[in-house]
Amino acid sequence: MDEIDEIREFNRFYTRELGLLARSSLGSGLGTGEVRVLYELQHGGPWVARDLAQRLALDEGYLSRVLKGFERRGWIERRPDAGDARRRGIALTPAGAAAMAPLEDATRAEIAARLERLDPDARAGLLAGAAAVRRAFGDPDLPEPPLRFTDLAPGDAGWIISRHGALYARDEGYDQTFEALVAGIVADFIRTRDPDRGRAWIARAGQDRLGCIFCVRETDEVAQLRLFLLEPAARGRGLGRRMLDLCLGFAREAGYRRMVLWTHESHRAACALYAAAGFSMTGETPAVAFGQAVVDQTWERDL
Amino acid sequence: MDEIDEIREFNRFYTRELGLLARSSLGSGLGTGEVRVLYELQHGGPWVARDLAQRLALDEGYLSRVLKGFERRGWIERRPDAGDARRRGIALTPAGAAAMAPLEDATRAEIAARLERLDPDARAGLLAGAAAVRRAFGDPDLPEPPLRFTDLAPGDAGWIISRHGALYARDEGYDQTFEALVAGIVADFIRTRDPDRGRAWIARAGQDRLGCIFCVRETDEVAQLRLFLLEPAARGRGLGRRMLDLCLGFAREAGYRRMVLWTHESHRAACALYAAAGFSMTGETPAVAFGQAVVDQTWERDL
DNA sequence: CAAGACACTTGATCCCGTCAAGTATTTTGC
DNA sequence: GCAAAATACTTGACGGGATCAAGTGTCTTG
Numbered sequence: 001m002d003e004i005d006e007i008r009e010f011n012r013f014y015t016r017e018l019g020l021l022a023r024s025s026l027g028s029g030l031g032t033g034e035v036r037v038l039y040e041l042q043h044g045g046p047w048v049a050r051d052l053a054q055r056l057a058l059d060e061g062y063l064s065r066v067l068k069g070f071e072r073r074g075w076i077e078r079r080p081d082a083g084d085a086r087r088r089g090i091a092l093t094p095a096g097a098a099a100m101a102p103l104e105d106a107t108r109a110e111i112a113a114r115l116e117r118l119d120p121d122a123r124a125g126l127l128a129g130a131a132a133v134r135r136a137f138g139d140p141d142l143p144e145p146p147l148r149f150t151d152l153a154p155g156d157a158g159w160i161i162s163r164h165g166a167l168y169a170r171d172e173g174y175d176q177t178f179e180a181l182v183a184g185i186v187a188d189f190i191r192t193r194d195p196d197r198g199r200a201w202i203a204r205a206g207q208d209r210l211g212c213i214f215c216v217r218e219t220d221e222v223a224q225l226r227l228f229l230l231e232p233a234a235r236g237r238g239l240g241r242r243m244l245d246l247c248l249g250f251a252r253e254a255g256y257r258r259m260v261l262w263t264h265e266s267h268r269a270a271c272a273l274y275a276a277a278g279f280s281m282t283g284e285t286p287a288v289a290f291g292q293a294v295v296d297q298t299w300e301r302d303l
Numbered sequence: 304m305d306e307i308d309e310i311r312e313f314n315r316f317y318t319r320e321l322g323l324l325a326r327s328s329l330g331s332g333l334g335t336g337e338v339r340v341l342y343e344l345q346h347g348g349p350w351v352a353r354d355l356a357q358r359l360a361l362d363e364g365y366l367s368r369v370l371k372g373f374e375r376r377g378w379i380e381r382r383p384d385a386g387d388a389r390r391r392g393i394a395l396t397p398a399g400a401a402a403m404a405p406l407e408d409a410t411r412a413e414i415a416a417r418l419e420r421l422d423p424d425a426r427a428g429l430l431a432g433a434a435a436v437r438r439a440f441g442d443p444d445l446p447e448p449p450l451r452f453t454d455l456a457p458g459d460a461g462w463i464i465s466r467h468g469a470l471y472a473r474d475e476g477y478d479q480t481f482e483a484l485v486a487g488i489v490a491d492f493i494r495t496r497d498p499d500r501g502r503a504w505i506a507r508a509g510q511d512r513l514g515c516i517f518c519v520r521e522t523d524e525v526a527q528l529r530l531f532l533l534e535p536a537a538r539g540r541g542l543g544r545r546m547l548d549l550c551l552g553f554a555r556e557a558g559y560r561r562m563v564l565w566t567h568e569s570h571r572a573a574c575a576l577y578a579a580a581g582f583s584m585t586g587e588t589p590a591v592a593f594g595q596a597v598v599d600q601t602w603e604r605d606l
Numbered sequence: 607c608a609a610g611a612c613a614c615t616t617g618a619t620c621c622c623g624t625c626a627a628g629t630a631t632t633t634t635g636c
Numbered sequence: 637g638c639a640a641a642a643t644a645c646t647t648g649a650c651g652g653g654a655t656c657a658a659g660t661g662t663c664t665t666g
Contacts, residue, residue, distance in 0.1 A: 001446070003430060004414045010433040011324065012342060013442050014317055019360045021314065031622065039315065050644060057322040062623055064646055086631050086644040111307045121536055122439040127306060129435025130313040136421060136429035139316050143304065154472030157482045158465025166458030176493050179460045183490035190483035233424055334653060353613060365654055367615055389613040389662045 024110035028103045033058060034066055038092070038100050041076065046089040048081070075099055128207065145206030147239070149246060156202050157186045160212050163229055172266060174290035181290075185227065189216060199250050200227075203234070203243060210234040213243045215250050215259075223256035223303075228270065235269065244277045252303045259303055265295035274299050327413035331406045336361060337369055341395070341403050344379065349392040351384070378402055431510065448509030450542070452549060459505050460489045463515050466532055475569065477593035484593075488530065492519060502553050503530075506537070506546060513537040516546045518553050518562075526559035526606075531573065538572065547580045555606045562606055568598035577602050 025035045036056050041047060053063045067090065070076040075096030081087040092100075115123055134142045150156075165179030189198065197217040203210040211230035218224040225247055230240050251259050263270055265284070279299040287296045328338045339359050344350060356366045370393060373379040378399030384390040395403075418426055437445040453459075468482030492501065500520040506513040514533035521527040528550055533543050554562050566573055568587070582602040590599045 003418060003426065004411050006430055006433065007414050007418070008410065009444065010437060011321060012339070013437055013440075013444065015321060015339070016358070016360065017440065018314060018318060018321075033622075036315070036318070048644080055319070057319065059624060060645070061625080061647075065623095068646085084632070084644085088645085107311065108307050111310050115306060115310070118439060118441075122441070123306065125435050126439035127309055129432040129439060130309065132428050132432025132435065134313060134316055136425040136432060137316075137320065138421075138425070141312065141316065152479060154477075154479070154482065155465045155469030157479070157486060158461045158463065158468050160461065161464055161486060162458045162461025165461050169457030174457075176455060176457070176460070179457065180490040180493035183460060183464060183486040183493075187483040187486035187490065190479050190486075336653070351613080362655055363614070364616075364656080368653095371615090387613085387663070391614085 021107070021110055021114065024106040025103055027106065030103070033062065034069075035103065037063065037066055037070075038075075038096070038103075041090065041092045042097065042100060046091045048087045049090060050087075052090070070096065073099070131206075145208075147210075148204045149201045149243070150204060152190070152200050152202065156200075156209070156212075157190060159209050160186055160202075160227060160229070163209075163212075163231070164227065167229065167232070168290070172264075172290075172294070173292050178290040182227065189214065197223075197254055199247075199254075201243060201246055203230075203239060205234075210239065211243060213247050215247045215254075218260065221257045223251040223254065223259045225259055225261040228261075240270075240273050241277065244273060248277065248303065256303055258300055260298060260300040263297050263299065265297055271297070271299075277301070324410070324413055324417065327409040328406055330409065333406070336365065337372075338406065340366065340369055340373075341378075341399070341406075344393065344395045345400065345403060349394045351390045352393060353390075355393070373399065376402070434509075448511075450513075451507045452504045452546070453507060455493070455503050455505065459503075459512070459515075460493060462505075462512050463489055463530060463532070466512075466515075466534070467530070470532065470535070471593075475567075475593075475597070476595050481593040485530065492517065500526075500557055502550075502557075504546060504549055506533075506542060508537075513542065514546060516550050518550045518557075521563065524560045526554040526557070526562045528562055528564040531564075543573075543576050544580065547576060551580065551606065559606055561603055563601060563603040566600050566602065568600055574600070574602075580604070 022032060025032065028035070030038070033056075037052065037058070040052060040055065049063060049067060050060065052058070053060045056063075058066075067076065067078075071078065073095075075093060076090055077093050078088040078090050081089055115126075118126065131142065161179060161183045164182040165174075165176075168174040168178050189200065194217070198215060200212065200214045202212050209231075211228075211234055213228045214226040216224050216226055225244075228240075228243070228247075230243075248259065259279075260282075261274065261279070263274070265271070271281075279301040281297055281299050283298045285296050287294055289296075325335060328335065331338070333341070336359075340355065340361075343355060343359065352366060352370060353363065355361070356363045359366075361369075370379060370381075374381065376398075378396060379393055380396050381391040381393050384392055418429075421429065434445065464482060464486045467485040468477075468479075471477040471481050492503065497520065501518060503515065503517045505515050512534075514531075514537055516531045517529040519527050519529055528547075531543075531546070531550075533546075551562065562582075563585075564577065564582070566577070568574070574584075582604040584600055584602050586601045588599050590597055592599075
């Protein structure tokens with residue numbers, strides 16, 4: 001049972017699942033192909049026949065006949081393309097949308113009934129799993145959930161600790177005590193924080209946590225940037241910079257004059273980001289930490 | 304865009320995905336229905352026609368003809384059922400398996416090619432997502448990943464903290480400081496643990512973490528059970544009892560004479576488990592913890 | 607032990623979906 | 637600048653996938 005077999009199993013399973021859900025279109029007198037075309041027309045704006053055929057992997061001849069049928073029933077309108085007389089823009093008419101309404105209701109009802117039998121946890125798992133599959137395959141239609149930056153909510157502290165532990169173990173070979181160290185830092189932050197002088201942000205997209213950054217008091221004048229982490233999958237999209245700016249902005253408003261941070265030479269991407277954000281390295285010392293030889297660095301900038 | 308729409312989007316998306324993958328069976332001269340039947344016959348052992356039709360949602364008449372074709376080609380064998388002369392056991396012959404081999408190879412190759420284009424993270428996400436969907440729908444064919452009980456690995460400490468924080472906030476209304484407390488306990492455990500006298504277990508199924516339990520030293524004679532937690536989805540299946548027994552067994556072997564634990568009155572299921580495992584309550588005091596009024600309890604048992 | 611349910615099979619039929627050829631328009635190559 | 641190739645679409649022809657209904661034995665049930 002390898003990766004390929006797992007996908008095959010899933011394909012077989014979901015083929016059956018789709019078969020069950022397809023019953024809802026039975027009453028309409030339309031075939032699956034026709035329903036798929038209508039759905040795309042309803043959700044996708046004006047289409048060119050060829051693109052539609054390609055997207056749905058339908059035979060162009062078949063599609064031509066399907067569209068002709070729709071036109072005869074007044075469900076679609078085709079208007080010549082300005083600039084290319086071969087193509088015609090296909091759009092659903094109000095009558096077409098009306099004709100689709102009962103079908104729409106039936107599929108929605110069918111899915112609703114299917115979901116009804118699931119408990120809330122399973123339902124959440126289903127949606128998360130479905131989104132994960134689409135994301136993995138790179139479905140361009142998958143809506144990007146909005147990015148949010150929140151303060152610590154229940155579970156966040158542990159997540160920060162867990163991801164620091166796991167990623168530093170993977171990338172730097174750190175041992176368990178690093179995770180314990182982070183746990184101590186986070187616990188301390190929660191217990192002693194002064195909302196005016198210290199702040200934590202979690203970057204979220206939908207249900208997922210993408211990263212975190214902390215601003216903590218070192219002295220009245222000096223803020224320290226700590227626990228800056230980005231999930232590997234979320235890197236390279238400017239998110240790190242946004243989080244840095246959030247942190248710098250808060251430090252400025254909180255009245256700090258300077259911001260300092262620690263990092264390691266091996267974090268090239270992070271170091272580049274610090275440099276781009278106006279930090280400069282003020283010291284570098286070789287050290288042994290968490291079972292690994294590292295080069296500690298301190299960086300700072302005025303605010 | 305509600306739950307139902309998300310599922311519909313996924314259905315549309317995966318219908319397209321399946322359409323692409325179905326090309327691999329094109330060269331064989333077999334239709335999708337025939338391929339599905341062959342697959343089931345190959346993986347599912349002897350079938351009765353009716354069950355097969357039901358599973359694949361195929362018309363019985365159609366299936367009858369398909370099977371007749373297979374029999375004519377010597378791909379299947381049907382032997383009368385002992386005890387019911389109406390039914391016949393359908394099984395793939397070696398010749399049938401051989402006929403399927405190139406098709407098998409083609410689908411595997413098609414999927415392999417599809418996976419090749421994905422980076423490792425996406426691939427892991429895909430498999431996890433697919434499994435999540437099947438689990439949510441309650442697919443009985445989804446293999447249960449084997450249960451394992453491991454010591455702390457990178458990321459586990461943080462997970463323990465995160466889940467304690469999230470679940471106690473949800474169920475008991477505890478505030479952030481509880482998560483910080485747990486972080487302190489776990490950090491302390493990692494830093495000061497003596498492998499002979501303290502132990503932690505994470506219950507895992509595949510990639511998922513289902514729960515945790517700790518045995519820590521209180522005095523040379525007395526062990527303390529701590530940080531016992533089970534994911535809600537994993538409760539009610541005897542897993543808690545197994546973890547308790549692991550913990551008690553370790554404490555016994557480590558030479559402890561007695562085991563104590565703290566809990567709260569509101570944890571009814573856990574308390575019942577403790578009682579069933581031979582613990583008895585030794586004290587009860589009302590208290591205020593983490594923003595909530597609670598009734599602290601201490602339990603203990605001899606080893 | 608008859609009536610009904612059950613496991614299939616067979617017949618009739620439809621239309622889904624595919625291949626191939628044809629038309630009009632646009633792009634490309636020399 | 638014009639023929640050849642490509643593109644967007646249509647139409648024709650056709651096979652067989654899929655469905656409904658009726659039929660045949662066999663088993664279960666009241």
